[in-house]
Amino acid sequence: MCSNCGYSGVGSCQDAFAELSFYTMTQPRPPFIHQLSVDAYAAQHLDESMSPIQRLFGLMGLCMVCEHGATGYDVQMAHVAKSKDPKRADWPLLEVRRLSFQMNVGDVLAADDRDAAIRQWVETTWAAYEYAHPLIRQFCSELV
Numbered sequence: 001m002c003s004n005c006g007y008s009g010v011g012s013c014q015d016a017f018a019e020l021s022f023y024t025m026t027q028p029r030p031p032f033i034h035q036l037s038v039d040a041y042a043a044q045h046l047d048e049s050m051s052p053i054q055r056l057f058g059l060m061g062l063c064m065v066c067e068h069g070a071t072g073y074d075v076q077m078a079h080v081a082k083s084k085d086p087k088r089a090d091w092p093l094l095e096v097r098r099l100s101f102q103m104n105v106g107d108v109l110a111a112d113d114r115d116a117a118i119r120q121w122v123e124t125t126w127a128a129y130e131y132a133h134p135l136i137r138q139f140c141s142e143l144v
Contacts, residue, residue: 005044005104016105017041035072040121046096055094060140062126078143099128
């Protein structure tokens with residue numbers, strides 16, 4: 001069982017994410033649902049060794065989707081724009097907390113409608129990070 005996301009299927013959650021990526025990469029652009037799955041997976045696997053960009057970008061994408069109706073393509077373009085921020089050295093270091101998630105990559109793989117499951121995965125993961133919402137909203141405020 002993955003201690004981060006709670007995945008307990010066959011193989012590792014990384015294997016499951018690779019399988020999901022094969023699916024998401026074949027879907028049309030836009031809306032580019034692959035970016036949504038990348039950000040949900042990343043948000044569920046934060047740890048103390050990660051840099052600010054690694055801690056912030058997944059949650060930034062989830063915020064943009066859940067609170068501003070962004071597509072995966074919109075999020076990808078925002079990641080590119082934000083990565084060029086001249087104030088990057090001043091980015092906050094998000095506190096990492098152990099959280100319980102309602103869904104993980106295995107739930108998405110098992111769903112009949114994977115696209116809808118990805119959207120639900122994004123929403124439930126964003127909801128789990130309630131403590132980080134103010135910081136993430138501020139971090140991506142100029143992008144939305």
